[in-house]
Amino acid sequence: MTDKRVLLIIGGGISAYKSLLLIRLLAKRNIKTQAILTKAGREFVTELSVGSLTGEKVFTDLFSLSDEAEMGHIELSRSADLVVVVPATADLMAKAANGLANDLASTTLLATDKRVMYVPAMNVRMWEHPAVKRNVQTLRNDGALFVDPEEGEMACGEFGFGRMAEPETIADKIETALKDVTTLDGLKGGGLAGKHVLITAGPTREPIDPVRYLSNCSSGKQGYAIAKACAALGAKVSLVSGPVCLDAPTGIETINIESAREMLDACESNLPCDVFISVAAVADWRPTKMVTTKIKKNGDAIAPLALEENPDILKTICVHKKRPALVVGFAAETNDVIAHAQAKLVKKSCDWIVANDVSGDVMGGDNNTMIVISKNDVDTWPTLTKTQCAQRLAEKIAHHFLEN
Ligand code: CTP
Numbered sequence: 448m449t450d451k452r453v454l455l456i457i458g459g460g461i462s463a464y465k466s467l468l469l470i471r472l473l474a475k476r477n478i479k480t481q482a483i484l485t486k487a488g489r490e491f492v493t494e495l496s497v498g499s500l501t502g503e504k505v506f507t508d509l510f511s512l513s514d515e516a517e518m519g520h521i522e523l524s525r526s527a528d529l530v531v532v533v534p535a536t537a538d539l540m541a542k543a544a545n546g547l548a549n550d551l552a553s554t555t556l557l558a559t560d561k562r563v564m565y566v567p568a569m570n571v572r573m574w575e576h577p578a579v580k581r582n583v584q585t586l587r588n589d590g591a592l593f594v595d596p597e598e599g600e601m602a603c604g605e606f607g608f609g610r611m612a613e614p615e616t617i618a619d620k621i622e623t624a625l626k627d628v629t630t631l632d633g634l635k636g637g638g639l640a641g642k643h644v645l646i647t648a649g650p651t652r653e654p655i656d657p658v659r660y661l662s663n664c665s666s667g668k669q670g671y672a673i674a675k676a677c678a679a680l681g682a683k684v685s686l687v688s689g690p691v692c693l694d695a696p697t698g699i700e701t702i703n704i705e706s707a708r709e710m711l712d713a714c715e716s717n718l719p720c721d722v723f724i725s726v727a728a729v730a731d732w733r734p735t736k737m738v739t740t741k742i743k744k745n746g747d748a749i750a751p752l753a754l755e756e757n758p759d760i761l762k763t764i765c766v767h768k769k770r771p772a773l774v775v776g777f778a779a780e781t782n783d784v785i786a787h788a789q790a791k792l793v794k795k796s797c798d799w800i801v802a803n804d805v806s807g808d809v810m811g812g813d814n815n816t817m818i819v820i821s822k823n824d825v826d827t828w829p830t831l832t833k834t835q836c837a838q839r840l841a842e843k844i845a846h847h848f849l850e851n
Contacts, residue, residue, distance in 0.1 A: 450479075451477075451478050451479070451528050451529075451625045452478070452479045452480070452481065452526065452527040452528055453473060453478055453479070453480050453481075453527055453528065453529050453530075453531055453621060453625075454480075454481050454482070454483065454523065454524070454526065454527035454529070454530045454531070454555070454559075454561075455469070455470070455480050455481070455482045455483070455501075455531050455532075455533055456482075456483045456485065456530065456531070456532045456533070456539070456552045456555065456556070457482055457483070457484045457485065457488040457492065457497065457533060457534075458485050458487060458488050458532060458533070458534050458535060458536040458538075458539045458552070459485055459486070459487020459488045459489075459490055459491060459536060459538075460487075460491065460534040460536050460568045460569065460611075461491060461568075461602040462534045462568040462602075462610075462611035463488050463491035463492045463534055464491065464492060465533070465534070465611055465613070465614050465617075466482075466492065466497075466533045466534070467492060467496060467497065467500055468614040469533060469614040469617055469618060470482075470497070470500040470501055471500060472614050472615065472618040473618055473621065474500075476618060476622060478621065478622070478625065479501075479503075480500075480501045480503070481501055481503045481504075481506075481523075481526070481527065482497045482498075482501050482503070482505050482506070483505075483506045483507070483523070483551055483552050483555060484497055484505050484506070484507050485507075485539070485550065485551075485552045486507075486550070487536070487538075489507065494507060506518075506520075506523060506551060507551070508551060520551055520554050520555055520558065521558050523555060524554075524555040524556075524558040524559035524560075524561070525558075525559060525560055525561065527561060528561060528625055529561055529562055529563075529564060529621065529624055529625055530555070530556070530559050530561050530562070530563045530564070531563075531564045531566065531617075531621060532552075532556070532563065532564070532565045532566065533566040533611075533617065534566060534567065534568035534569075534611050535565035535566050535567045535568070536567075536568070536569060537567075537569050537573050537576075537578075537579050537582075539552060539553070539556075540565060540567065540579070540582045540583060540586060541578070541579075541582050542556070543556045543557070543563075543565075543582075543586060543591075544581075544582035544583075544585040544586050544589075545582075545585075562590070562591075562592060562624060563586075563591045563592070564591065564592040564593070564594065564620065564621065564624060565583075565586060565591055565592070565593050565594075566593075566594045566611060566612060566617055567583070567593070567595070567596050567609075567611070568596060568609065568610065568611030569596075569609050570601060570603055570605060570609055571601065571605055571606070571607030571608055571609040572605070573609065574596060574607075574608055574609040575607075575608070584813065587813075587832045587834070587835075588813060588832055588833075588834050589834065590832075590834045590835060590838055592620070592624055594612045594616065594617050594620045595608075595612070596608050596609050596610055596611055596612065597610050597611075597612055597613075598610070637680050637681020637682075638680045638681065638841075638842065638845025638846070638848070638849065639677055639680040639681050639682035639841065639844065639845050639848070640680075640681030640682070641681070642677075642681075642682045642683070642721040642722060642848065643682065643683045643684075643685070643719075643720040643721050643722075644674075644677045644682040644683070644684050644685070644720065644721065644722040644723075644724065644844075645684075645685045645687070645714060645717050645718070645720040645722070645723045645724070645771070646670055646673055646674050646677070646684065646685070646686050646687070646723075646724045646725075646726060647670065647686075647687045647688075647689075647710055647714065647724070647725050647726055647727035647729075647760065648665075648667045648669070648670020648671055648673075648674065648686060648687070648688050648689070648691070648726050648727055649665055649666070649667030649670060649688050649689035649690065649691040649727055649728070650662045650663045650664070650665040650667075650689045650690065650691075650727070650728050650729075650730065651689045651704070651705065651706050651707045651709075651710055651727065651728075651729050651730045651757075652689065652690055652705045652706060652730070653706055653707065653730045653732070653733035653734060653757070654705075654706070654733075654734070654737045655734050655737065655738065655742070655752065656737065656738040656739075656740065656741050656742045657739070657740070657741055658741055659742070661730055661732070661733065661734065661754075662690075662730060663728050663730060663810075664810050664811055665689070665691075665727070665728035665810055665811075666691060666692075666693075666810065666811045667688060667689065667691030667693050668693065668811075668813070668833050669726055669815060669833045669836065669837065670686070670688070670724075670726035670727060671686070671688075671691070671693050671696060672833045672834050672836070672837035673724055673726060673837040673840055673841065674686045674696055674699050675696050675699070675834075675837065676834075676837035676838045676840065676841035677722075677724075677841045677844070678696070678698060678699050679838075679841070680841050680842070680845050682722075682841075683700075684699045684700070685699075685700045685702065685717045685720070686699050686700065686701045686702065687702045687704060687710055687713040687714055687717070687727070688701055688702070688703055688704070688727075689704060689705065689710065689727060689728075690703075690705060702717070706730075706733065706757075707729045707730055707733065707757035707758060707760065708733075708757070708758065710727060710729065710760055711758050711760045711763060714760055714763075714764060715763075715764075715767070718764075718767065718769040718771070719769045719771070720771050721771055721772050721773065721848075722771055722772070722773045722774075722775065722844060723761075723764050723771045723773075723774045723775070724775045724840075725760060725761040725764070725774070725775065725776045725777060725797075726777050727760070728779065728810075729757060729759075729760055730757060731756065731757060732754040732755065732756055732757060733754065733755060733757050734752055734753065734754060735753040735754060735755045736753070759795070761774070761776045761795050761797060762794075762795045762796065765795055765796040765797050766796060773798050773799070773844065773847060773848075774796075774797040774798050774799075775797060775798065775799045775800070775801060775840075775844070776791065776792070776795050776797040776799070776800045776801070777800065777801045777802075777803065778791045778792075778800050778801065778802045778803070779803060779805040779809075779810075780802060780803070780804060780805065781804065781805060781806040782806070784802050784803075784804050784818065785802060785818060785820065785825060787802075788800050788801075788802030788818065788820050789820055792820055792821075792822070798821060798822075799819055799820065799821045800819075800820050800821075801817050801818070801819050801820075801840070802817070802818040802819075802820055803815055803816060803817055803818070804816060813832055813833055814830055814831065814832055814833065815830070815831065815832075815833050815836045816828065816829070816830045816831075817831075817836050817839075817840070819840070819843065826843075
């Protein structure tokens with residue numbers, strides 16, 4: 448791997464000295480570094496030592512006119528392939544999670560169009576504080592990468608999680624992240640530009656009477672994240688959504704529906720498209736008849752609810768005369784995940800099926816473990832945030848179109 452550049456943001460913490468070792472390790476791996484040293488960072492390492500190791504100018508102040516003349520902070524934020532915050536202090540992460548921009552480091556984090564990796568280091572009580580946890584989760588949801596702190600004795604004398612990862616570990620993670628960046632180079636300018644992607648998300652509601660319905664606990668988070676990730680790669684996205692508590696994503700045409708039959712109608716009227724991604728947890732059955740007035744209790748046992756099967760939207764689209772070039776289904780399974788998903792791939796005639804084990808807290812949660820299955824391949828991914836899963840899936844789809 449050559450010509451890769453990393454922008455290091457060195458925050459203020461005792462472990463800032465490890466960033467100096469990191470710069471040397473990265474240089475040995477042919478990875479160039481440039482650094483921003485925060486005001487607090489300068490209390491722990493000097494501009495001179497950082498600059499001597501990177502061999503480049505060290506940036507320290509947002510309002511330095513000479514810095515702006517040589518390289519504006521916007522340009523600086525985009526000049527590298529990856530931005531690494533090391534050590535990532537509670538303060539830097541809080542600013543980034545909340546979009547604050549009152550110094551060079553935070554402005555850069557807000558202006559960058561590159562992936563950001565945080566390497567946190569702090570006292571164990573701070574690392575476990577709900578506010579820090581919240582900020583870390585927000586950043587993960589925004590797609591940031593993390594090299595989590597390790598357990599051990601800290602400079603403050605306490606013991607626990609919070610000690611910054613060792614430079615070797617950080618260098619390995621940076622190298623892996625840069626390989627991902629390399630594979631994405633072919634997608635610059637939007638790997639899905641010119642493609643129309645139709646996505647279903649969330650649950651459906653099948654009315655029993657005017658105030659009751661059958662549904663499920665899908666939050667829509669995964670489908671919405673995929674819609675955003677495809678749009679970020681330049682696709683025109685149509686999102687057919689069941690009732691969820693999420694804001695309609697900006698710049699994405701969102702069609703709100705309630706029942707499975709409405710979802711099917713909305714999908715069919717959005718054909719043709721290039722890709723159909725069926726993320727919705729469609730209710731399998733609906734009451735045969737919706738009672739038009741509220742059903743009253745009368746002390747008797749309730750009459751059994753007669754149900755009939757809903758249309759299978761994914762299958763309908765797969766055999767449609769306007770079938771999209773790529774159809775991706777989801778398989779929510781609680782056991783024998785791969786075998787069930789492979790059977791579903793064949794039964795529904797889709798091109799890929801994304802299997803996920805929903806026996807844990809996937810439905811409604813922020814993380815997911817995906818296995819992307821096609822006729823000849825089983826691609827197992829680690830547990831990632833739903834945003835990261837979405838980005839990876841959108842990238843896989845973009846690569847598919849590049850290769851076919
Ligand atoms: N699906 C659909 N229409 C339905 C049911 C499911 O489009 N009426 C889609 C889902 O969006 C998903 C895939 O089919 O992409 C598989 O959904 P899943 O709930 O895992 O499976 P089912 O088809 O419902 O089968 P089963 O409940 O027997 O596992």
